[in-house]
Amino acid sequence: MPIALNPVAPESSQLDAADAITLLPPRAALFDRISERAVSTDRAPATLVLIGLLRRDTGWPMPGSQLDQIAAMFSRSVRGDDWLARSGPAEFAFLLNGLSPDAEIAAHRLVDAVANEGVPGLTAAAGIAGLSPEAPAGEVHRRATLCLTAARSVGGGQVIRYSGTRR
Incomplete structure (x- = not known):
């Protein structure tokens, strides 16, 4: 139920x-x-590829200037046909063309680049999931997030690729 009788401004994506x-x-x-x-x-x-940032210090949210620094470094690292987005408070998403094993190599480079960017105490981990016509976007993101969570629990520098379920 809207609060105002008439919208103040048109809704816009x-x-x-x-x-x-x-x-x-x-x-x-x-x-x-x-x-x-x-x-x-x-x-x-x-x-x-989901890249999650890890801090060694208090765990407080990262300052905007540091997020901007990492985002700029990631933007310079993206190939022309790949795509970069912000996925969460301390997470970046890369949509890479190519197979998961190739993306794993790229993810290792990106994780290493975070550690070498010069932000004290900052490292990164990555989770990888392949796209398929059968898997909706939410499921692909869930798989990558599952791998990122596992990689973060091991520590900085880790990259884990989703390889499906075992029955």
């Missing part, structure tokens, strides 16, 4: 077009991009 700190597309745009890209993965594979 442009308000969610970019993260306020990093100026990267937000999670909602990521899910849209995964859905669009998954349709053609039988012809041209693609992979979601």
Whole structure:
């Protein structure tokens, strides 16, 4: 139920077009991009790489200047046909063209780049999940998040790739 009788301003998806700190597309745009890209993965594979930042200190939220520094470094690292978004408070998402094993190599490079960026006490871990026409965007993101959570629990520098379920 709306509070005002008439909306003050027209609702616009442009308000969610970019993260306020990093100026990267937000999670909602990521899910849209995964859905669009998954349709053609039988012809041209693609992979979601989630990079999660880890701090060695108090665990307080990272200052915006440091997030911006990491986002700028990631932006310089993206190939022309790949895509970068902000996925969470301390998470970045890369939608990479290619198979998961190739994305694993890229993820190791990105995780190493975070450690070498010069932010004291900052490391990163990564989770990887391949796209497929059968898996909705939320499921692909869940798989990558599951791997990222496992990698974070082991520690900085870890990269874990989703390899499916075992029955």
